[in-house]
Amino acid sequence: MEVSKRVPMARKEVGSKGEPRQLLANHFGVCLVKPKDDIDGYFYHYDVAMSYEDGNPVEAKGVGRKVLNQVCETYVELRNMSFAYDGEKSLFTLGPLASQRLQYPVVLEDVSSRRVGKNGNPAESPKGGYTKRMRIRHQFRPKTINVDIKYAAKIPLQAIEDALRGRDSEKSQEAVRVLDIILRQHSANQGYLLVRQSFFHDNRRTCTDIGGGVQGCRGFHSSFRVTQGGLSLNMDVTTTMIVKPGPVVDFLLQNQSVQNPNYIDWTKAKRMLKNLRIRANGVEFKISGLSDNTCRNQKFLLRQKGTNGEVQEREITVHDYFTRQKLIGLNYSADMPCINVGKPKRPSYFPIELCEMVSLQRYTKALTNLQRAQLVEKTRQKPQVRRQALEDALRSSRYDDEPMLRSSGITIEPNFVRLVGRVLEPPKLIVGGEKSIIPRNGRWNFNNKKLYEPLMIGRWAIVNFSSRCDTRLLIELIRRCAAAKGMTMSNSLFDKVIEEDGCFIREPPNVRVERMYAKLRTTLPHEKPHFLLCILPEKKNSDIYGPWKKKSLVEEGIVTQCIAPTKINDQYITNVLLKINAKYGGMNSYLSVELCNSIPFVSAVPTLILGMDVSHGSPGRSDVPSIAAVVSSRCWPQISRYRASVRTQSSKVEMIQSLFKPVANTNKDEGIIREVLLDFEITSFKRKPQQIIIFRDGVSESQFNQVLNIELSQIIEACKHLDEKWDPKFTLIIAQKNHHTRFFQANARDQTNVPPGTVIDNTVCHPKNNDFYLCAQAGMIGTTRPTHYHVLHDEIGFSADEVQELVHSLSYTYQRSTTAVSLVAPICYAHLAAAQMAQFMKFDEHSETSSTHGGLTSASAPLVPQLPRLHKQVINSMFFC
Incomplete structure (x- = not known):
């Protein structure tokens, strides 16, 4: 029997817990007045095809608008026609064109050159070779392009009224798409750089240098959204990277x-x-x-x-x-x-x-760590500054003058949408000695407190790749701070600092790592250390990091912590010790409800929590495999301890390919989920999870159905493959950070960010689906970016308050820090695991490697190289912490 297709679940209710708070959102209400009398009530959609005289399609990027503008200038019947063109294959008008199919030849200068010189005469350029030189007089010869405009469909303006009433349907989505294309056309007419629904203008005041010949160009995002409160225009400040002209x-x-x-x-x-x-x-x-x-x-x-x-x-x-x-x-x-x-x-x-x-040219290469830091430093804006910038952007955009918007009767309110949020109480944390901590403003500390499960590290050593670090001061600080937190860093067996020989610092990183390990074995010949503290060279993004982690975690099975200290003090060392303790198997703090077994649903029934993410290579590197990471909770009823499974997969593929991976002609499954389930059984009193809560990061709304019907189906198949009689319940939650909704205090005198724990599930949320926004973190710098959570599937039966409090609590279980994090900890750990394992492989050389395990089946596609398997002594640790 065919299984029915899953769709995102509808909202059952809104939450009620928390202190109500008056807020503003960067959405502007949209009103619809009566369209002009000569408008028949429809948007008309036309397909646009462009081809050269020989029949080959015009594929050069950015040419479509230039060609269509030439059509409108050349042919009378289109000269005064208002239209919205997406730059590729779709054209929209208010009212029909003269015919259902129009074909126009237009003469255009060579599309390879974007502008002409003085008096319209292009410059010559020297060519190589005889035939090349003959082309010089023909290179800029005007070309004839045939434009074929064919009627496709019509979209009723009534669909916009449905959106205004908060009804989300296929027709209303089509109408909203047309409205977004109108905004793009409006900005294109003003000479803006278009990046999807974000627009950037060539203005020195909006550009800031971030080094390396790159500038951050500030512009604004502008798109229509169907929400519970009706149709709104979402505007936000945004930045793209451009090449410095x-x-x-x-x-x-x-x-x-x-x-x-x-x-x-x-x-x-x-x-x-x-x-x-x-x-x-x-x-x-x-x-x-x-x-x-x-x-x-x-x-x-x-x-x-x-x-x-x-x-x-x-x-x-x-x-x-x-x-x-x-x-x-x-x-x-x-x-x-x-x-x-x-x-x-x-x-x-x-x-x-x-x-x-040329100016306004996007820079799409990966940024360096220094460039990222500069970008954050120079583009962040305090809430009040951002509010003012958005009001100015709406005013300067002059959308009320846009002919198609005006003709269709659409007007935009000038004020931010008002709404009511709720501020959730922070969860109580338990640390050493059963002492409790109640975080304040999303933060806490370990001053005069010990870790909940501090560990004794008996055999440890320091390996030093840096020539500037005072290791004596470092050892003294580590022991003192460790003792204060309840940890024991023994000096009875090892008290060694292995320094790198200065003559090797110009060797390749992997050679330096091998030499350091050889020296380590010579210095400590009889017993392998349990833990190594590695001091990297001064730069944080050291080339040593990847080879060192691979050698330690894959070949040697040694827990290792890398540091690149510039300022060594108690706070720095304490933060390092939090990571070391978690990696080594200890726990720094627990949720009080976790230890009291009082988390609704989760504590009563064996429950597995998964965090899933896919990391892709830098832009333009289609040869670099993507990395899928799945972290899973261990030792139920705990929800703060995790392990990670990481696999490579086809480049730029967002759906995780290794969740269920049956081996041909066998009854084996080599997928991630089987590995996760077996570990849960071992660490949870030999019980299978009866509930599985999945947190998935990194997918857009257009991919929700794929997550529901591909990834969730694979997870269910993996469970059935392990035990056909076993039927756990599933809850699937998507977390999104890549969106443009921001919240502000409604009181104009309060220029601070919204408080941590602020949750919003009304007004600007989806009119039908079960979603909410949560600002779990304290926004100390710039304007807080909320996380947008979508509950796509829920068989467990959480109420709105229960799921919001679970998500909020999981933002306080991140063992690396003493602050609430903006995403639930399982997703943060998935990010870390993927990033660290990515350092294990030299992806720029992978095209010459091959793998028979996990490779692509296509004969034309390169095989995907596999990540090395972690050593058995660290595979179940929080090595990524």
């Missing part, structure tokens, strides 16, 4: 942190510059690469007409062409490669000093 050489100097062009690594430069856009001689081009030779030596065949009218050919260098033929002086680029803006087989070169980076 200016000379290409200046960008490379900053990007590679060098002072002199002679020190530029041109191999790195080639990777960095590929597909970026430059301006040369007044024309924009996309970079395809760099020349193999320097400007002084790079040659091409120049064809010119002689005095007798005959075409003459001679070889000339790019340098001589520009200095002698074009009379353009070159000051410093003669011995640098040229910028290639042509095709691989038809190169087209410019000296690098004639090239400038």
Whole structure:
């Protein structure tokens, strides 16, 4: 019998616990007045196809709007037509076009160049080779593009009224999508950079330098949302990274942190510059690469007409062409490669000093740790500043002047939506000596208190890769702080600091790690240490980290803690000890309700809690596998102790592929869930979980059905495979941080963030689905970003208050810190486990490796390399903590 498709569950009720609090949300109410009389009450949807004369489709990115604008300028019947175009294949109008199918040929300058020079005349560029040079006069020849506009459907404006009443239907979703496309069209007409529903303008006041030739460009997000309170416009301040405009050489100097062009690594430069856009001689081009030779030596065949009218050919260098033929002086680029803006087989070169980076060009490479820190530091805004910025953005956007919005009768309220939130009481924590702590403002400390389960570490040593760390002071502080927290760091067996020999610091990281372990064995030949404290070089993102963790956790089975101390004090060491104790098997604190077995549903019945996340490689690295991490609770009825299972999978695939993994022609299952269930049985009095609560991070609303019908189904299959008679209940909760709803205190004089524990499940939440926002953390810097939780499936039967309090409590079980965290601890641990295991492999070399275990079945796709299995002595530890 076919199993019916699961859909997100509907909301049964709203919560009532907590102190009511008047709040504002960055949503603006939408009203619908009577549309203009000449409007027939429908949005008309048309499919748009563009092709060249030879029938090949136009695929160059960003060309669609340029072509459609040309159509409207050329043909009278479209000249005064208001439309919304998504930039690709969909066009929307208010009222029908003249015919259900319209075909227009338009003449457009070569789509490879974005702008033309003075008087509309593009500049020439030198080509390599005979046939390439012949193309110079034709490169900018206008091209004919055929535009085919075909009627697809019509969407009633009545659907917007449904959205205004808080009704979410397929038609209302289509109508809201049209409204969002209208906003995009409005911003495109004003010259904004469009990034989905976020818009950025070229304005020096909105750009801030974050180093490496990269700027953070502040803009605003703007989208319509169907909520319990009706249709609203959600606006938020947002930032994207752009390439710093200016000379290409200046960008490379900053990007590679060098002072002199002679020190530029041109191999790195080639990777960095590929597909970026430059301006040369007044024309924009996309970079395809760099020349193999320097400007002084790079040659091409120049064809010119002689005095007798005959075409003459001679070889000339790019340098001589520009200095002698074009009379353009070159000051410093003669011995640098040229910028290639042509095709691989038809190169087209410019000296690098004639090239400038164009403005508003997105930077999509991964940021360094320093750049991330700079971005956070320079773009954060206090709540009151953010409120003012949003009010200014709404005012300056002038949506009331947008023709299609105005014609369809839509108006936007100028004030923030008001709502009532609730502030939940923080959970009571139990620490050493059964002492209780009640967190204040989402924080607590261990001053004059001991850890709940402090451990004695009998054999430990320090390995030191840093030449600047005073290890004597460090050892003294560790022992003193450990004693104060109830931990024992014994010095009876080992009191050793193994220093790296200075002559090896320029060796590759893996070589340095092997040498350090060889020295460790020589220094401590008879007994292996239980724990190693590793002092990394001064920089936090040290290359030593990955090889050291892999060697320790995979091959040696030793618990290890890495530090890169700049300031060593009691607070720093205490924070380090919290991580060490949790990794080594101890517990720093518990929830009081956890120890009293009084968590609704969870304490009464064996319950497994899972945190699941998928981590992807940096943008543009499709060759890097994604990493799926599943952390699972242990030792029920505890909910604060976890282990992790981490696997690689196909690049950029969001659904976890290894939850249930039957082996062909056997009765075996090598999936993550079987591993998790067997561990739960071992640590929970040989009882299977009767309830499984799943927290899933990193998925968008469009992927909810996949999580419900693919991942949850795999988990259920894994359970049935283990025991056919076993039928646990499931609750599935999605956590989202990547959204644009923010909350503010309603009192204008109160410029602080909303207090920790603030929960909202009304007004701006989904009109039908079971969702809520929670600000568990104390927002000390900038404006608090709430976590948006969606309860997609609940067989256990939590009430609204019970599920909200469970989520809130799990934000206080994170063993690494003494603050409530913004996401439930299981998801935070899944992030950490995936990030740490990612350091184990050199993914940039993986395409040359292969694996018969877990590889892709497609013959054309590369095999996905497997992560090494952790040593049996650490596999069940909180190594990721």
